Structures are given as C-alpha cells and as structure tokens.
Amino acid sequence: xxxxxxxxxxxxxxxxxxxxxxxxxxxxxxxxxxxxxxxxxxxxxxxxxxxxxxxxxxxxxxxxxxxxxxxxxxxxxxxxxxxxxxxxxxxxxxxxxxxxxxxxxxxxxxxxxxxxxxxxxxxxxxxxxxxxxxxxxxxxxxxxxxxxxxxxxxxxxxxxxxxxxxxxxxxxxxxxxxxxxxxxxxxxxxxxxxxxxxxxxxxxxxxxxxxxxxxxxxxxxxxxxxxxxxxxxxxxxxxxxxxxxxxxxxxxxxxxxxxxxxxxxxxxxxxxxxxxxxxxxxxxxxxxxxxxxxxxxxxxxx
Amino acid sequence: xxxxxxxxxxxxxxxxxxxxxxxxxxxxxxxxxxxxxxxxxxxxxxxxxxxxxxxxxxxxxxxxxxxxxxxxxxxxxxxxxxxxxxxxxxxxxxxxxxxxxxxxxxxxxxxxxxxxxxxxxxxxxxxxxxxxxxxxxxxxxxxxxxxxxxxxxxxxxxxxxxxxxxxxxxxxxxxxxxxxxxxxxxxxxxxxxxxxxxxxxxxxxxxxxxxxxxxxxxxxxxxxxxxxxxxxxxxxxxxxxxxxxxxxxxxxxxxxxxxxxxxxxxxxxxxxxxxxxxxxxxxxxxxxxxx
Ligand SMILES: Nc1ncnc2c1ncn2[C@@H]1O[C@H](COP(=O)(O)OP(=O)(O)O)[C@@H](O)[C@H]1O
Ligand SMILES: [Mg+2]
Numbered sequence: 113x114x115x116x117x118x119x120x121x122x123x124x125x126x127x128x129x130x131x132x133x134x135x136x137x138x139x140x141x142x143x144x145x146x147x148x149x150x151x152x153x154x155x156x157x158x159x160x161x162x163x164x165x166x167x168x169x170x171x172x173x174x175x176x177x178x179x180x181x182x183x184x185x186x187x188x189x190x191x192x193x194x195x196x197x198x199x200x201x202x203x204x205x206x207x208x209x210x211x212x213x214x215x216x217x218x219x220x221x222x223x224x225x226x227x228x229x230x231x232x233x234x235x236x237x238x239x240x241x242x243x244x245x246x247x248x249x250x251x252x253x254x255x256x257x258x259x260x261x262x263x264x265x266x267x268x269x270x271x272x273x274x275x276x277x278x279x280x281x282x283x284x285x286x287x288x289x290x291x292x293x294x295x296x297x298x299x300x301x302x303x304x305x306x307x308x309x310x311x312x313x314x315x316x317x318x319x320x321x322x323x324x325x326x327x328x329x330x331x332x333x334x335x336x337x338x339x340x341x342x343x344x345x346x347x348x349x350x351x352x353x354x355x356x357x358x359x360x361x362x363x364x365x366x367x368x369x370x371x372x373x374x375x376x377x378x379x380x381x382x383x384x385x386x387x388x389x390x391x392x393x394x395x396x397x398x399x400x401x402x403x404x405x406x407x408x409x410x411x412x413x414x
Numbered sequence: 415x416x417x418x419x420x421x422x423x424x425x426x427x428x429x430x431x432x433x434x435x436x437x438x439x440x441x442x443x444x445x446x447x448x449x450x451x452x453x454x455x456x457x458x459x460x461x462x463x464x465x466x467x468x469x470x471x472x473x474x475x476x477x478x479x480x481x482x483x484x485x486x487x488x489x490x491x492x493x494x495x496x497x498x499x500x501x502x503x504x505x506x507x508x509x510x511x512x513x514x515x516x517x518x519x520x521x522x523x524x525x526x527x528x529x530x531x532x533x534x535x536x537x538x539x540x541x542x543x544x545x546x547x548x549x550x551x552x553x554x555x556x557x558x559x560x561x562x563x564x565x566x567x568x569x570x571x572x573x574x575x576x577x578x579x580x581x582x583x584x585x586x587x588x589x590x591x592x593x594x595x596x597x598x599x600x601x602x603x604x605x606x607x608x609x610x611x612x613x614x615x616x617x618x619x620x621x622x623x624x625x626x627x628x629x630x631x632x633x634x635x636x637x638x639x640x641x642x643x644x645x646x647x648x649x650x651x652x653x654x655x656x657x658x659x660x661x662x663x664x665x666x667x668x669x670x671x672x673x674x675x676x677x678x679x680x681x682x683x684x685x686x687x688x689x690x691x692x693x694x695x696x697x698x699x700x701x702x703x704x705x
Binding site for chain 1 (some may be wrong): 504506509511536537539540543544546548550551552553562563566567598600611614615618
C-alpha cells in the first residue's frame, strides 16, 4: 500500500513538473514575441499618420513615407493572387480527383510538399534566370508577382488537396450515383464544400507572400521608388491598360529593409512604423483565415 | 398473378437437394434465364457475373433475375458480396482503380449490358438510382439536394419546382419539409435525411432503385417509415435492397437472393425461401446459426 502511494506521488510530481516546464516554455516564446511587437509599436507608432501613408520615400526621414511601398505590395500581391490561385487550385483538383494514383503522381506529390520547404531565395534565383533573363520581364511588378506566385503555389496546392480530401467519399458517391460527371461533381459539390479550406490556404499563402523580401531582392527590386505604377484604368480608350505590370516597384518589406540599413536613427523609426503596418496586414489576413475556417466548420460538419 | 405459381413448380424436391454438395447453388425456375414466371417482367438479368478487387474475386459466377416492380432482397453474412453486387448495377466500381467485371448484367427492355466496357457508366447512373447505407445528403438546402439530379438532366424553372415537390411527396417527406425547403439538409433527423436521399434518387425517375442497407444507421421508428416507403415505391420502380436484417427482407421483399462467399446459394420467392429454404446453408443462415 505504502509503495503504491509513493509511486502515485511520484507520478503526480512528474506531471506537475512537466506542466510547469510547459508553461515556462510557452510564456518564454510568447514573451519574446510580445517584446518584439511592443518595441516595434513604441518605436513606430509615432510615425504613423496620413503623411507617412501618402508620401514617397525621401532623403529626409521625417518627410519620407510608404506610399510607393504599400501600393507596390498591393499590385504585386494582385499578380501573385491571380497566378497562384488558379494554378494551385487546378493542380490540387487534378492531383486529388483526376490523377491516377501511380508512382509518377506519388513523386509529384512528395515534391510539391518539398517545394513548400525550399528557401525563398532559391525561388528568387529561379525567377532571376527564368523571368528576368530568359523572358526579359525585367525588375517589374509582373516578375515579382510571378516569383511570389511560384513561391506560394505549393501552399495553395496542398491546401486545396487537403480540403478536397476532407470531403467524405459518400458525398462524391452521392453525386456520381445521380449521374454526375467528374467535372460536374467537382464544380457543384467538391469545390463549394472545399472552398473554406481553400480560402484559408490562399490567405495563408498571401500572408506568407506579403512578407517575402529575399526573392524580390534577388530579382533586383529597387529599394528607392518615388513614383507609382501607371494606373490600370484611364479616362480615354482603350480605358484599361496593363502597363502597370511592367512598372518598377518596391514593397513594404524592401522599404523597411532600406530604412533599417541607413545609419540615421530617424530612419529606423520609419522602418519600425513600416514593420508595424506590415504586421497589421499579415495579422489581419491570418485573422480572416481563422474566421473563414471557423464559419465553414460551423456550416459544414461531416 | 404471382400467386398462381405453386411452390412445387418452382423448387426442385428437397430430397434431391439434400444430396447436393454443400456450397453448390440451388437450381430453380427463377434461376432459369429463359423465362420469367407468369405475371413477371424481367427488368435485369445478371449472368455469370464475376467481380474482382485486384486479384481478389469477390463475386463468383452470380446469375439471377430481377423483376419489374418487385422488391428483391439480397441477404447473406457480412462480407459475402452484397454491396459489391449492388454497386455493379450503377457501375460505382468504375470510380476506383483495380476493379474488374466479367459476365453480363442485361438491363431490359433495351437489352443493354450494364457492365460492358462500351456502356457509359453515366448513362447507367442516370437510369439507376442508389440509396446508401449511411444517409449522405449534400451540405446544401433540402431543395437543392432533390434538384441536383434534375438539374443534371437539364430540368429548369417551374418544372423543376414541381418535380422536386413530387419527389418529396413520393418519399413521404413533403409535409415535413414544405416550409423549410431552403434550410440545410443537415438540419433534418437521420431518418428524414435518408428519406431525402430517397427523394433525391427518385426525382429523376430511375428504372431501378438500389438500396444498400438503407436503415442500418436508423432507429426503429425511422426504419419502419423507410420500410413503408419502399413498399409504396414498388409501383413505380424496380427495387433491389441489400439487408443484413432477415426480418426486413421478409417484410419488404417479393424475392430474395442468398449470397455466401460471393456465390448465389439460393434465389426464390421470399415467402418460399423463408418457410422452406431449399439449401441447407440458407436454412442455417435464416435460423441464425451463422452470419
Ligand atoms: N474496396 C474494396 N477493395 C478490396 N476489397 C473489398 C473492397 N470492398 C469490399 N471488399 C471485399 O469484398 C468482399 C465483399 O464485400 P461487400 O460487398 O462489401 O460485402 P457485404 O456488403 O456483403 O457485407 C469482402 O470480403 C470485402 O473485404
Ligand atoms: Mg455491405
């Protein structure tokens, strides 16, 4: 009996020890993150005002702003969005619903998962060779958007496949049993039911792309841009123009990098403010992803 | 009409049966491909059907007929191939790799071989409906669940509305759902969901309706409603139902096929098989000695 008691006491003690250790580790991680955010906020908040959002970068730190950077981020992201989403979703559907399960598709699957882990600068090198030198796209919005599109493509593919795989076989069979073709099943059932999971994956992909710096520097993005890309719409015919795709650009993280690398303290404040904007962007995207996932879970329970 | 057939003409004398090898299927008039019994029209004939999952042969030279506007039950112990046989009719196996059919399933009146490689599975699925073991409504509205099969066939507008209503009526679900057609099908109870699945399959007016243990996931009250419904559907569709519940087979079906290890052991009128099974295996199964 006594032996048993001491045995139980020891187990309880071990439990408590681990609980304490776990709390410590968690708190340490969170504290580091919080400290970082607080520092950024303290440094940057004072610089955030209308002037900061609507000014071009300047030699004078107090007159400099991030207009060209956030507009650049928006246009580059729109190119990324337009490439990664159709390609990623189509590839995901193909691999999950159409492809025969053989060694070839197996190899492709494994490599897509690997691709998601390739360092982003490698994508930059690939893009430099392919997009900039071979296709002569230059250091343009288009080249940057495509680079980031390729970078996050695996995320979209994997998210699409997982969302499709979560749909029970019975639902597919129900559709096929009514005489639906594969495409009708995908279009009327699988895609709508997977849309929550796909949307979450897409948003996570975008929030990854938004902060990427290395591949864009690799393809030669400029760090000082004091103009905006030409407008996609114009008052005179043909009204729409794609010239903005070929414009030079900068993006928020590159602008931040540029300011951080200056010696003057005032520019560091600008960098902190830019970082704050970037983090707010990213966190809002992630929050959106969580909301979508939560609402889909509530709507569709398998 | 069916009753005119006396039992004696259908089943060979059991004295001859007893001498038969243990697993040898029982020959009787219904297993004779040449003619349907008086008053019966053959809707589908399975002939020497073999089915393989990879190298695993799951159906072994199965031959039997299904009669129009009759309920035929397929019974047998778990794993004997009932579901596999049922899913041959709408070519569900084509959805998965490494499956192979041999033999024929002739669909009448046009005499098309359902499992012939040149026969389009989509056509078969448009003509033969299926209700699954677990209710599997789409995560859409009640209306859209029933409408899907109709939309696939190009039905639009007010005709679509009418046909959805008719199908829900036929599935004895209209009264419960007419005020909530736009609500999600997931808000229905299990039994209602299964009736919705029946309505969904009925909407497109199938020639044959396949049921794979449709009540195994339901409580007794819901089961009774589905059984009633199946009996009421006989007049409009030929029904094949897989069940592991022998009482259910007895209550619902006109004919019963007993499968064991992928072979059809016996096929007969349900009333006959349940009172005087011709094969000792059938007797053992019906009396609960195995299964
Ligand atoms: N998808 C499959 N792949 C391989 N074997 C299967 C598959 N489905 C069923 N089987 C096998 O086929 C046999 C018959 O299964 P099934 O038709 O589901 O039996 P029942 O419906 O009579 O219980 C079983 O032995 C089962 O293991
Ligand atoms: Mg089964």
